[in-house]
Amino acid sequence: MTAPATNDLWGQLRTLGTHLTPELIQTTTELMTPLAARVGPDIVVHRDVAYGPDARHRLDVFVPAVGVMRAPVVVFVHGGGFVRGDKGAPDAPFYNNVGTWAARSGFIGVTMTYRLAPAATWPAGSEDVGAAVRFLRGSVGQWGGDPNGVILMGQSAGAVHVAGYVSMSRLHPAANAGIAGAAMFSGVYDVVRADRNPFQAAYYGDDATRWSEQSTLAQLAEAKLPCFYTVSELDPPDFQRQAAWLVEAHAARQGRWPRMLQLTGHNHISPVLLIGSAMDALGPELLRFIRSVRD
Amino acid sequence: MTAPATNDLWGQLRTLGTHLTPELIQTTTELMTPLAARVGPDIVVHRDVAYGPDARHRLDVFVPAVGVMRAPVVVFVHGGGFVRGDKGAPDAPFYNNVGTWAARSGFIGVTMTYRLAPAATWPAGSEDVGAAVRFLRGSVGQWGGDPNGVILMGQSAGAVHVAGYVSMSRLHPAANAGIAGAAMFSGVYDVVRADRNPFQAAYYGDDATRWSEQSTLAQLAEAKLPCFYTVSELDPPDFQRQAAWLVEAHAARQGRWPRMLQLTGHNHISPVLLIGSAMDALGPELLRFIRSVRD
Numbered sequence: 001m002t003a004p005a006t007n008d009l010w011g012q013l014r015t016l017g018t019h020l021t022p023e024l025i026q027t028t029t030e031l032m033t034p035l036a037a038r039v040g041p042d043i044v045v046h047r048d049v050a051y052g053p054d055a056r057h058r059l060d061v062f063v064p065a066v067g068v069m070r071a072p073v074v075v076f077v078h079g080g081g082f083v084r085g086d087k088g089a090p091d092a093p094f095y096n097n098v099g100t101w102a103a104r105s106g107f108i109g110v111t112m113t114y115r116l117a118p119a120a121t122w123p124a125g126s127e128d129v130g131a132a133v134r135f136l137r138g139s140v141g142q143w144g145g146d147p148n149g150v151i152l153m154g155q156s157a158g159a160v161h162v163a164g165y166v167s168m169s170r171l172h173p174a175a176n177a178g179i180a181g182a183a184m185f186s187g188v189y190d191v192v193r194a195d196r197n198p199f200q201a202a203y204y205g206d207d208a209t210r211w212s213e214q215s216t217l218a219q220l221a222e223a224k225l226p227c228f229y230t231v232s233e234l235d236p237p238d239f240q241r242q243a244a245w246l247v248e249a250h251a252a253r254q255g256r257w258p259r260m261l262q263l264t265g266h267n268h269i270s271p272v273l274l275i276g277s278a279m280d281a282l283g284p285e286l287l288r289f290i291r292s293v294r295d
Numbered sequence: 296m297t298a299p300a301t302n303d304l305w306g307q308l309r310t311l312g313t314h315l316t317p318e319l320i321q322t323t324t325e326l327m328t329p330l331a332a333r334v335g336p337d338i339v340v341h342r343d344v345a346y347g348p349d350a351r352h353r354l355d356v357f358v359p360a361v362g363v364m365r366a367p368v369v370v371f372v373h374g375g376g377f378v379r380g381d382k383g384a385p386d387a388p389f390y391n392n393v394g395t396w397a398a399r400s401g402f403i404g405v406t407m408t409y410r411l412a413p414a415a416t417w418p419a420g421s422e423d424v425g426a427a428v429r430f431l432r433g434s435v436g437q438w439g440g441d442p443n444g445v446i447l448m449g450q451s452a453g454a455v456h457v458a459g460y461v462s463m464s465r466l467h468p469a470a471n472a473g474i475a476g477a478a479m480f481s482g483v484y485d486v487v488r489a490d491r492n493p494f495q496a497a498y499y500g501d502d503a504t505r506w507s508e509q510s511t512l513a514q515l516a517e518a519k520l521p522c523f524y525t526v527s528e529l530d531p532p533d534f535q536r537q538a539a540w541l542v543e544a545h546a547a548r549q550g551r552w553p554r555m556l557q558l559t560g561h562n563h564i565s566p567v568l569l570i571g572s573a574m575d576a577l578g579p580e581l582l583r584f585i586r587s588v589r590d
Contacts, residue, residue: 018551237550244539244546251539255532256313260557264583288559 009279010265018234020268028269029094036093037276041065043103046143047090051135052128054115059132060087061143062099062109068144072151072180072290073136074102075110077129079156079186079269081199083118087111094273098153101276101283107290108145110136114161117202122214125157125203126164130171133178150179151290155272156239157203159187160216166227167219176225181293183228183286186239186268189217189246195238220258221249228259228289230282234267261285304574305560313529315563323564324389331388332571336360338398341438342385346430347423349410354427355382356438357394357404363439367446367475367585368431369397370405372424374451374481374564376494378413382406389568393448396571396578402585403440405431409456412497417509420452420498421459425466428473445474446585450567451534452498454482455511461522462514471520476588478523478581481534481563484512484541490533515553516544521588523554525577529562556580 009031016024039045039062046061059075076098078085088095088111095111102109114120114128129152137147154162165171166182188194191204191211204214220227231243243260250258263271263281271282304326311319334340334357341356354370371393373380383390383406390406397404409415409423424447432442449457460466461477483489486499486506499509515522526538538555545553558566558576566577 231552233551233554235551237546240546240551241543244543244552248536248539248543251532251535256528256530256535257526257539257557259528259559262552262555262557264554 013234013265013267013270016234016267018236018267020236024267025269028267029273032270032273032277033093035274035277035279037097037100037104038093039096039100043100045090045096045099051112052131056113056115057128057131058087059110059112059135060096060099061140062103062111063143064103064106068106068108070146070149071107071144072149072294073108073110073140073145074151074153074290075112075132075136076272077112077114077152077154077158077161079154079158080116082125082157082160082203083116083199085116085157087113097276098272101280104276105283105287108140108143121202122204123164123168125161126168126171129154129161129165130168130173133165134173137173137178148180149294151181151183151293152179153183153185153286154187155185156187156268157199159184160189163187163189163216163220166223166225167216179225181226181228181289183230183289185230185271185282186232186235186243187229188239188242189215189220190242191215193245194242217245217249220246221253226259226289226293228261228286230261230263230271232263232266232268232271234265236268239268259289308529308560308562308565311529311562313531313562315531319562320564323562324568327565327568327572328388330569330572330574332392332395332399333388334391334395338395340385340391340394346407347426351408351410352423352426353382354405354407355391355394356435357398357406358438359398359401363401363403365441365444366402366439367444367589368403368405368435368440369446369448369585370407370427370431371397371567372407372409372447372449372453372456374449374453375411377420377452377455377498378411378494380411380452382408392571393567396575399571400578400582403435403438416497417499418459418463420456421463421466424449424456424460425463425468428460429468432468432473443475444589446476446478446588447474448478448480448581449482450480451482451563452494454479458482458484458511458515461518461520462511474520476521476523476584478525478584480525480566480577481527481530481538482524483534483537484510484515485537486510488540489537512540512544515541516548521554521584523556523581523584525556525558525566527558527561527563527566529560531563534563554584
């Protein structure tokens, strides 16, 4: 399709609605592609670095060409309903845009893949996030990253895997999960109350007696780790409820909201696709969050 | 006290904490006073216009000196724990700043007072908001305002009075409450689950059997009227829980959040005091909201 005028972008997103159909995903991606932040000569990218034995245990590292020292390390975990998704090939717009944005912000950017359901079931995704954290804590210094400055970010299923990692202390290499902060965009935190769908069944299984232990809501509600969440105005109802349950539980437990950004005009996938672009609403708030956890 | 450098403003607000002490209120007000938007020759103010028989049934009308036609009418309802507060004398910084901001945005700005507890108890505040709406629908055309373009805004107890007005159809002069939208900053919506305190007791009384009908949560959760809410990072726990309950009920009822802005770095009273100033985080989002309801 032809790229539309950007001043019509928000109207077109609104017209697509909230239901996560293949059409919504494809059209949103096509709308965002011309706007995507692209790698340039200012960034050195190390591709397909192995952080574990599986073919999906790979990550790309985005380093400012001018070099950095003890820089925050921003790790992005993609979505895809537990069963698909990728960090993106070298010439793909997404999610090279996220690594590019991170490096242009003076950070080490990392985009990672992980094992997928149904072959790899709960908690494989969070275990893989943990493996990547351990790898980066041991190796990111060579690129100028701060081993204690890892900040995890994930969207949708990626947010679930980040949440699971934060919630499972057995996966942690150090106190506070061994990271400086975590950002979760349009995630699912309460599996018990979640809408049932084939994607969640593929990852969590059908055993309702396990949904409580597979939930992260209670742990996130009492977490002292700095966390940043988003919900999109055009997120499907299940994700809107999940975000509401999270702030409700957090306020009940800690007397305050976690950082929660409601992204007006955005749908489930658009905020991350626009990170680093001229129409980016999420990146500036992430910079503010990252600065706050690095103080 | 001497006005501090503004670059230290956020640190000082954070140091004040979240507990609504007289010191927090006084110090926050003093910190904001040098920054307050002030009426200038670009604005004509009509003071103490009567909208009812009580001495507190008064409002100030801020009109752009260049004149407007069928402009939105932005009405601000002050806070003060139900028992105090005022729209502000002509030379006061607050809340002339809100009327000034509205007029400079091309709107008719209105700041209003209402009867106070314990002399005037529930639902006197919402009745007074309704009386002001009826008055403005009949009279605001003379200043260039759109009778169908009233947007109510309230903070704390003022948010409670706006919420009560929106929730009580017997107070409405027309469909959709006779207004175009409502904005509520750091309000209380569920009286049953609210922390007990003398301010609420003065307005609602001590009869627990009435707290359910005095609550507005259920009505707001199903309201079709465009509403905009805020919660401040440094709001006291009760207000944080109220905001969480609101989004939870709204998402449960409508499958989506209402517009909810979390104001980072702000306390219970600071966002409104900074409306129209160079450090205003709330005003730009209100403009976006007002534009959206006027489309």
